[in-house]
Amino acid sequence: MSTALTITGLTKKYSNFTLDNVSFSIPSGSIVGLIGENGAGKSTTVNSILGLIKKDSGSITILGHDTDDFDCAVKEKVGVVFDGSNFSEELTPIKLSKVLRDIYSSWDQSYYNSLLNQLDIPAAKKIKTFSKGMKMKLSIAAAFAHHPHLLILDEATSGLDPVVRDDILDMFLEFVQDEEHSILVSSHITSDLEKVADYIVFIHAGKIIFCSPKDELLEHYGMMKCGAAQFDAVEKNDIVAYRRQDYEWQILVADREKAAKKYPKAMITAVTIDEIMLLYVKGEKE
Amino acid sequence: MKGLIRNNFYSMENNIKISFVIALFLAVVSFFVKQEGFIQMIIAMQLSIFIVNVGTSLHADVVSKWNKFELTLPVKSNDIMKAKYISFTILILLGIIMGSITAVYAYAANGFSNARSICYGYEFGLTLSAAMAGIMYPLMLKIGTEKNEIIMIVSAIAAVGLRALLSAVLTPLTGEMNMQHPLVGIVSAIAAAVIFIGSYFVSVKIYRHKEFS
Structure with missing residues (x-):
């Protein structure tokens, strides 16, 4: 090409x-x-x-x-x-x-x-x-x-x-x-x-x-929303970036299908480019 | 390059019109004033009134970000500078044309009796306009256009200073420090032309190293 x-x-x-x-x-x-x-x-x-x-x-x-x-x-x-x-x-x-x-x-x-x-x-x-x-x-x-x-x-x-x-x-x-x-x-x-x-x-x-x-990016990246206990259970390698908002933890994951299988109780949604950018910039990294 | 020159004149259009009106008014004033001292100053002012638009031109380029955009155009950076200096030369020529209205009338009214006074007007006007443009443009290019009025005044003072300096240097040939001596006038005008030409090369160098962020 x-x-x-x-x-x-x-x-x-x-x-x-x-x-x-x-x-x-x-x-x-x-x-x-x-x-x-x-x-x-x-x-x-x-x-x-x-x-x-x-x-x-x-x-x-x-x-x-x-x-x-x-x-x-x-x-x-x-x-x-x-x-x-x-x-x-x-x-x-x-x-x-x-x-x-x-x-x-x-x-x-x-x-x-x-x-x-x-x-x-x-x-x-x-x-x-x-x-x-x-x-x-x-x-x-x-x-x-x-x-x-x-x-x-x-x-x-x-x-x-x-x-x-x-x-x-x-x-x-x-x-x-x-x-x-x-x-x-x-x-x-x-x-x-x-x-x-x-x-x-x-x-x-x-x-x-x-x-x-x-x-x-839109197909694979995902946003996992969870509480503190579930956040502690997430393997650090699976976290691209995260941030805490009040009592909710937002975790950016690079492969949402894999994450959904690995953490079946977590709510994982699709992300927008805006959300990816926001979490990278304002979030913390493991 | 034609497009660049065209752009320079479009962006100065309004100011050039004002300069024309002032130069024309000065020409009309000269019809009623008979003193030689006034005639020579009117011609000098008519010659230099257009060149004050150099500052306007560069300031307009900066404000509109044309100075940044023109570097992305399919033209060489040398040509951008050439277009600027050709535009300035045209401005000086416009001044010469307007000054000539006064000169022709003064000749028609009084013949060659005030020829020296007319020549002095041309020499002083050319010294002022060429030296001013030559000093002002690279300075503005280097330090920015925010203080363009101050730079213009400094350039005008430097142009007059050049004439004063040359009259001092030429004292052994003129007998006394005389700014109105024909030799001082001619040498000053030539020196101003040299400054103007040299200024082009300085501006090219500044422009090549300038960064537009």
């Missing part, structure tokens, strides 16, 4: 934070969700991928090219959306297209116009009059309009109302249909990723905790 993006041993040290030996890849035709709490290292990872910060060590390959010699031809195939608007507030979407069509040789004006219509973006209004959601939609339209092979989105669905968010997520799913296009989306809205992501990369305190297929 070919990969759109491969990160190996990415390390970046700051005085108060270290992105530590991060490695993961994005198979072509897939959507990878990068999740983690604020300050976990999502943006540092994305910024390193895009060459906006200089990595201390490790290698990053985009569409078969090492980012150390990232040329314009490769950048042409990468679409980027950051949190918030990326464009001068004085521009209108029409003026923006005049700027970008001189920069991207693959700029598709008619597709851009159709995206503006589809997303209800007023073409002649200044960006400074737009709401945060509208600015985000414009950024996404601009990223799609040059037909990238890889889309990198940093908190791209934040600030959007649920209806628009759903439309955007459908656009993402359509985008990866041909198996040649891929998306890396960093987001703290894990419900969005549950809908569209094929793989989940969970980063915490600068380290990758797991990088797994989403379906596998």
Whole structure:
């Protein structure tokens, strides 16, 4: 299987934070969700991928090219959306297209116009009059309009109302249909990723905790809820993370079927990505 | 690069319009003022009024995060800087055009009688605008745009200081420390142009090492 993006041993040290030996890849035709709490290292990872910060060590390959010699031809195939608007507030979407069509040789004006219509973006209004959601939609339209092979989105669905968010997520799913296009989306809205992501990369305190297929995570992970006595009876090896809430113990288990057989009296339920993340971050580990 | 230059001008559009109105007003004022001292100051102001938008341009880039986003575009980082300096050169040229309205009128009204005064206006305006842009932009790139007004004032003072310094250095040739001496004017304008060109290379270096988090 070919990969759109491969990160190996990415390390970046700051005085108060270290992105530590991060490695993961994005198979072509897939959507990878990068999740983690604020300050976990999502943006540092994305910024390193895009060459906006200089990595201390490790290698990053985009569409078969090492980012150390990232040329314009490769950048042409990468679409980027950051949190918030990326464009001068004085521009209108029409003026923006005049700027970008001189920069991207693959700029598709008619597709851009159709995206503006589809997303209800007023073409002649200044960006400074737009709401945060509208600015985000414009950024996404601009990223799609040059037909990238890889889309990198940093908190791209934040600030959007649920209806628009759903439309955007459908656009993402359509985008990866041909198996040649891929998306890396960093987001703290894990419900969005549950809908569209094929793989989940969970980063915490600068380290990758797991990088797994989403379906596998949702299928296998489980939450065991029990009292203190039952918690003491659970083998420590079976506990991924746990936390106590009043008189209830919540235990994250990596294989809920196995746990259900082993602890038949315990109540074990399926978990959401949000719950997995929460227990990893706020829970304790054995 | 065309797109980058276009973006620079779109983001400065409103401020450039204001600069045009001020420059035009100064041109009209010059029609009624006959003193040579005023004519030369009006031309100098017209030449440098557009270059104050350098700070606006960089500040707008930072606020909108365009400065971070443009690095992800299929352009070389050198071209991003080139586009900036070409835009600044166009701003200086706009100043020259507006200053020329005053100069042409002054010539039509009084002939060559105040030619030296007009030349002084051009020399001082060019020194001010080129040195200001050349000092201001790399400084803002390095330390940020939060204090852009202070950086602009410091750059303007440095540009005037450059002329004062050169008039002192050239005293053996001019006979006395005279900031209005033609030699001081020409050497100052050339020095400002050298600062402007050198500033491009400094900015490229700063930009290459800059991190956008």
